[in-house]
Amino acid sequence: MRHYKLFHVLAALAIVCLLLSACSPAATPEPTQPPAPPPTEAPAATEPPAATEPEPTEAMEATEPAASGGDKTYVLVPKNLGNPYFDTGNTGAQEAAEELGVTVLYQGSATADATEQIQLINSLIAQNVSGLAISANDADALAPVGQDAMNAGIPVVSWDSSIATEGRMLHINQAEADGIAAVQIQMASDLAGGEGQIAILSATSTAPNQNAWIELMEQELEKPENANLELVATVYGDDQDEKSYNEALGLMQTYPDLKVIIAPTTVGIAAAARAVQDENRVGEVMVTGLGTPNQMREYVKSGASPQFALWNPADLGYLAIYALDALANGTITGQPGDTFTAGKLGEYTVLEDTSVLLGPPTVFDENNIDDFDF
Amino acid sequence: MTDTPSPAQKTQRPTLINEFAPRRSFLARFQRWEWMLVALIIAVIFLNSRLSPFFLNGRNISRTSSDFMEMGMMMLPMVFIIISGNIDLSVASNLGMCASFMGWLFNQGVNIWVAALAALLLGMLGGLMNGLLIARLKIPSLVVTLGTFAFFRGVAYVLLGDQAARGYPAAFKYIGQGMLPGTLVPFSVALFALLALIFGLVLHKTTFGRYLFAIGSNQNSSIYSGVPVERIKIIIFTLSGLMAALAGLILAARFGSTRPDIGTGLELSVITAAVLGGVDINGGIGTMPGAVLSLTLIGLMRFGMGLLNIQGQVQGIAIGMLLILSILLPNIIRQTSGTKALLKRQVFWRVLAVAGIFALFFYFFFWSRAPVLAGG
Numbered sequence: 001m002r003h004y005k006l007f008h009v010l011a012a013l014a015i016v017c018l019l020l021s022a023c024s025p026a027a028t029p030e031p032t033q034p035p036a037p038p039p040t041e042a043p044a045a046t047e048p049p050a051a052t053e054p055e056p057t058e059a060m061e062a063t064e065p066a067a068s069g070g071d072k073t074y075v076l077v078p079k080n081l082g083n084p085y086f087d088t089g090n091t092g093a094q095e096a097a098e099e100l101g102v103t104v105l106y107q108g109s110a111t112a113d114a115t116e117q118i119q120l121i122n123s124l125i126a127q128n129v130s131g132l133a134i135s136a137n138d139a140d141a142l143a144p145v146g147q148d149a150m151n152a153g154i155p156v157v158s159w160d161s162s163i164a165t166e167g168r169m170l171h172i173n174q175a176e177a178d179g180i181a182a183v184q185i186q187m188a189s190d191l192a193g194g195e196g197q198i199a200i201l202s203a204t205s206t207a208p209n210q211n212a213w214i215e216l217m218e219q220e221l222e223k224p225e226n227a228n229l230e231l232v233a234t235v236y237g238d239d240q241d242e243k244s245y246n247e248a249l250g251l252m253q254t255y256p257d258l259k260v261i262i263a264p265t266t267v268g269i270a271a272a273a274r275a276v277q278d279e280n281r282v283g284e285v286m287v288t289g290l291g292t293p294n295q296m297r298e299y300v301k302s303g304a305s306p307q308f309a310l311w312n313p314a315d316l317g318y319l320a321i322y323a324l325d326a327l328a329n330g331t332i333t334g335q336p337g338d339t340f341t342a343g344k345l346g347e348y349t350v351l352e353d354t355s356v357l358l359g360p361p362t363v364f365d366e367n368n369i370d371d372f373d374f
Numbered sequence: 375m376t377d378t379p380s381p382a383q384k385t386q387r388p389t390l391i392n393e394f395a396p397r398r399s400f401l402a403r404f405q406r407w408e409w410m411l412v413a414l415i416i417a418v419i420f421l422n423s424r425l426s427p428f429f430l431n432g433r434n435i436s437r438t439s440s441d442f443m444e445m446g447m448m449m450l451p452m453v454f455i456i457i458s459g460n461i462d463l464s465v466a467s468n469l470g471m472c473a474s475f476m477g478w479l480f481n482q483g484v485n486i487w488v489a490a491l492a493a494l495l496l497g498m499l500g501g502l503m504n505g506l507l508i509a510r511l512k513i514p515s516l517v518v519t520l521g522t523f524a525f526f527r528g529v530a531y532v533l534l535g536d537q538a539a540r541g542y543p544a545a546f547k548y549i550g551q552g553m554l555p556g557t558l559v560p561f562s563v564a565l566f567a568l569l570a571l572i573f574g575l576v577l578h579k580t581t582f583g584r585y586l587f588a589i590g591s592n593q594n595s596s597i598y599s600g601v602p603v604e605r606i607k608i609i610i611f612t613l614s615g616l617m618a619a620l621a622g623l624i625l626a627a628r629f630g631s632t633r634p635d636i637g638t639g640l641e642l643s644v645i646t647a648a649v650l651g652g653v654d655i656n657g658g659i660g661t662m663p664g665a666v667l668s669l670t671l672i673g674l675m676r677f678g679m680g681l682l683n684i685q686g687q688v689q690g691i692a693i694g695m696l697l698i699l700s701i702l703l704p705n706i707i708r709q710t711s712g713t714k715a716l717l718k719r720q721v722f723w724r725v726l727a728v729a730g731i732f733a734l735f736f737y738f739f740f741w742s743r744a745p746v747l748a749g750g
Contacts, residue, residue, distance in 0.1 A: 081685060110686030113638060114629070119441045123680030126434035127426075140540045140631030144551055148437065164540075205536045206633045 072102040072130040074324050076317060077121065079135045079161065080112040083239070084292060085266040085313050086135065088374045089160070092314030093133070096321035099343050102130075104321055112204065112239060114138035118145045125149050131328045133320040134168070135160035139208040143167030155327040159320040160313075161209045162355070169327055169334035171355040172320045174311045177209070180264070181216030183309045183361055184289060185226060188260045191286040191306060195228030196259035199251045201272050201289075203239040203265040213264050232258065237268045244271035252276070252285055263289035269308060273299035293364055293372040300369050307365040311358055314374055319345055319358055407652035407700070411667040414696075415674060422678035429681055436558040438680075440550070440628060442673040443562040444469070444637065446666075447621040448644045450573040451614035453665045456648055457577070458610060459590040459657025460515035464504060465618045466640035467526035472497040473622035474530035477539025477632035486546045494619045500526055501615015505608035515611075523641070530634040540631040550627025562624050569617075574662035582606070590657030646693065647672055650700045668700075699731055 076093045078086030090106045097104035107124065109116035114137040124132060125148060132149055136142040136158055146156045146167030156163070159172040174180075188198050200217065202210045214234060221231055232255050237244025244267055251258060252275070261276075263269035269291040276285050277299070287305040292313070299305040322342035323332075332338035338350040348356050364372065422429040448465045455462050472493040479489035500522065507518045552561045577583040585606055588596045597603050626632045651668035653660030672693060679689045 081687065105683060107683055108686070110690060111639070113635075114633075115441075115625075115637065115640070116686060118629075119438070119676065120680060120686070122438050122441060123677060126428045126431065126437065126677075127681055127683075128428065138538075138629070138631070138633055140538050141629035141633070141636075144547075144628065144630050204635065205531070206538075206635050211536050 072325070072328060073105060074102060074131040074133065074321060074328075075105045075107050075124050075129050076159075076320065077117070077124075077132060077134040078106070078108040079117075079137050080239075081108040081110060083267070084295060086160075088292065089135075089313040089317030089320075091374070092312075092317035092319075093321045095314070096318045096325075096343060100321070100325050102321075102325065105129075109137075112137050114141040117142065121145045121149065125152055125154060128152070129154060131155045131157075131324040133157050133159050133172070133317075133324050134163060136163045136208070137161070138206060139164045155324060157320055157324050157327065159316055161207065165354060169354070170323050170350065171353075172316060172323055173355045173357050174313075174316050175358060175361045177212045177216050179360055180290070180309075181213050181220050183363065184213070184262050184264060185217055185220040185229075187288045187307050187309065187363065188262050189226060189229060191288055192229060192259040197230050197232045197255055197257050198260040198262060199232050199255065199258055200234040201244060201247055201251070201261055201263040201265075201268045202234060202236050203268060205236045207239075210264060217262070237263075237265070237271065239265055239267045241267055241271050244268040245275050248272035248275035248287075249279070252279060252281060258285055261285060261287045261289075263287060263291075265289070266291050266295065266310075269305065270295050270299070273304040276304045277302060290361075291364075292374060293369050294374060296364070297369055300364065300366050307363055309361045309363045311361045312372075312374065315345060316358055318343065319348070319356065323348070323356055408661065408664045408667060411651070411664065411671055415667065415671050418671065418674050418678060422674070422681070426678070426681040429678060432558045435677075436553065436560060436563075438677045439673065440560040440562050442669060442676075443560070443566050444621040444625045444628075445640060445643050445647060446566045446669050447569065447617050447624065448614070448640065449647045449665055449669060450569055450662075451610060451617045452644050452648045453573070453651070453653055453660055453662060454577065454586055454610045455515070455614060456645075456653045456655060457590045457657060457660045458586045458607065459593060460508065460607065460610075461519065461645070461655075462504065462515065462611065462614050463519040463641050463645075464500070464522040464526055465614060465621075465644060466637045467523045467530070468497055468500045468615055468618040469622040469625065469637040469640065470530040470634060471500060471526040471533075471622075472619035473626040473632045473636050474533045474539075474634045476623065476626060478533040480542065481537070481539050486543055490546070490623050493623060494616060497615040497617075497619020497622070498612050499615070501612040501618070502608065504615065505611030508611065509604040509607040527634070527638070530636075534632065534634045538631050538633045539626075542627065542630060547627050547630055550624045550629070562628070565624075570662065570666050574666075577662050586610070587658055590654075590659070592658075643672075646697055650697050652700065671696075695734075702728075702731065 074097070076090055078089065080086075086108070090104075093104045093106070107120060109120050117134075117137050118141065121132065121134065121142075122145060125145075132146075132154060134142065134146070134156065139162055142158075143164040143166055146158075146163050149156050150169070156168045157170040157172055158168045160174060162168070162171040162173070192198060200214060202214060204210070218231065220226060221229055233251060235247040235251060237247045244263070244265075248261060248263075248268075248271060251261060261272045263272050269287060269289040272289075273287040273296065276282060276287055282302060282304050286303075287299065288308050290310050291305070291308045292310060296305055296308055300307070319342050322345075323340065326332045326340040327334060332340050332350065334350065334354055336350050336352050336354060339347055341347050350356055419430075428434055448469070452462060452465065475496050476486075476489045476493035479492060480486055484492075504515075504518055504522055507513050508515045549561055549565075553559060554561060554564055577586065585596070585601050588599070588601055589603055589606065593603060622637065625637055629636070647669045648660070648665050649655055650672065651660070651665030653665060675692065675696075676689055679692065
């Protein structure tokens with residue numbers, strides 16, 4: 001009998017829910033239903049009175065991207081959601097969308113995992129979107145699904161982290177891997193005073209861009225001017241804040257003489273800088289690598305991370321959408337030598353390896369960090 | 375007159391195994407969880423086909439169905455294992471180890487089919503190791519497979535490190551990407567259907583299957599009744615290893631490449647699918663059709679939500695709510711149909727409560743779409 005009351009409460013709840021669900025869902029399916037059979041009809045004409053209300057019009061765009069002939073819907077796919085780096089890429093992409101008069105959706109998987117990302121891209125292909133810009137969680141695993149998309153007539157570019165050549169038309173490269181590796185070793189050398197122990201805190205051990213950079217950094221260290229820098233360890237924080245933090249703590253404990261931690265990932269660098277601060281090792285251990293100004297401002301000023309580098313991810317997202325639009329319009333086909341104009345960024349040329357290079361990375365320190373806001 | 379004792383005997387059985395209780399009347403038959411799943415699948419198909427014009431499209435369904443087959447392959451032996459009162463957390467790691475082993479052999483220049491066969495053997499070996507530790511040393515399966523969960527994945531990283539195996543021949547990629555000639559049915563789906571049929575028959579039509587239920591209901595009495603408990607445990611864990619390896623081959627073929635993190639985290643999806651299918655996590659209860667239906671439901675829900683651009687995290691919430699419902703509902707049904715002493719009013723309230731949770735679920739289903747539809 002004690003449960004009796006519980007069921008009364010549940011039942012009351014149920015009735016409320018039934019009432020609520022009777023009101024609201026009815027509104028959602030109705031506007032989306034009519035455009036289903038006639039894809040050639042202009043769907044905007046079916047609901048002119050809704051123009052003042054944002055909800056139904058947006059519903060139309062979300063579920064009905066392909067059917068509306070002139071309106072293009074591109075999708076910017078990050079490695080995972082909730083990563084400020086990719087979110088900043090999205091602000092650039094939205095800016096490009098506004099200039100081009102297209103819609104850009106920002107859709108990602110919950111975790112940085114190839115299996116989930118492929119599921120997501122399959123559902124985007126099913127919606128017949130006008131183009132995909134993907135930051136790949138696995139260069140090879142994403143290639144078959146990229147081919148599927150292209151076979152379905154959907155142009156595919158990769159940005160930030162590339163898909164293997166056969167699975168995309170263009171890769172929007174944030175910076176040459178050489179340049180990134182060189183600038184990071186240069187910063188590490190400056191901070192360490194030319195000699196001492198350094199360590200690398202990377203993202204996942206399978207991330208293609210991370211591995212390329214680490215390899216090039218190792219080559220950079222073999223040069224005579226870096227002979228006194230010793231790379232003692234490479235650890236992986238999986239782009240998770242807590243794991244990166246613990247890996248950084250581990251590095252400081254294992255190598256008491258460690259001078260510099262290089263973290264070529266935005267999650268890792270902030271976690272490592274926080275770890276240095278929490279351990280009161282500011283000035284002894286210095287963190288550098290790739291980070292965003294807003295996230296690193298505090299650590300630049302405290303001295304935990306006196307300098308770091310990055311390209312502007314907003315520009316990267318912006319360029320990716322312009323490149324995708326040029327492909328979708330047939331302005332370019334993705335052949336080496338093709339040129340296109342990307343709004344405020346100017347003219348770009350497709351390189352030999354079917355990639356487009358954004359430009360050199362910027363080094364941020366306490367003199368210039370306040371000029372940036374992303 | 376000779377017939378009367380046996381029905382009396384039969385009515386006694388339900389008190390021993392509760393799952394038979396609802397079978398007594400026509401109405402009670404429809405209270406079985408499988409029918410709930412069928413109803414949910416119909417509801418999901420109906421709603422999604424109204425919400426997205428791309429949902430009921432053969433090519434789209436075909437493309438998305440193969441995304442769930444690796445999960446399905448591992449779910450089949452997982453049903454056996456959970457019914458027997460055990461659990462296998464190491465399946466996805468075993469998948470990763472076997473796929474990486476195959477990739478490593480392929481990188482060494484070994485023929486892909488030989489490498490695939492070797493991977494299947496390695497999977498069986500991994501499963502056998504689980505089985506021996508659990509059955510012979512009497513360590514709880516949760517602990518053993520938690521250990522091998524880390525161990526197998528570690529082996530995968532030792533084999534491939536940060537390298538990838540790629541460039542598999544087209545004939546091998548067919549098992550993950552190809553379709554049956556002249557149809558839209560992916561090869562992996564056809565293979566899964568065949569295996570599901572075999573596993574279902576073994577579970578529900580053989581002595582071996584009955585033994586699994588017996589072990590899961592009461593292991594000690596099974597031992598004293600002469601059920602070869604140890605051997606059966608070793609067999610099901612070895613089988614689980616084999617299927618994990620097979621899933622690994624299919625996933626590698628679908629990706630066209632292998633990296634050591636392949637399939638990370640799939641074990642929880644596999645267990646979710648089995649439990650949502652009405653397999654009791656405490657053992658002794660469960661059906662193969664239920665598990666297959668729940669896999670279908672999860673696949674259709676994820677696909678439908680994906681088509682409406684609902685974020686992955688929100689999809690997780692919806693699946694999680696469904697899972698809680700799946701545990702709540704059969705409990706309530708068992709309570710209401712088991713004892714005659716219940717008041718009719720009480721039954722009424724309970725049914726209403728379940729209806730309320732359903733309503734809450736569907737309300738959430740729509741609510742979760744609202745922010746996406748309203749602002750991307």
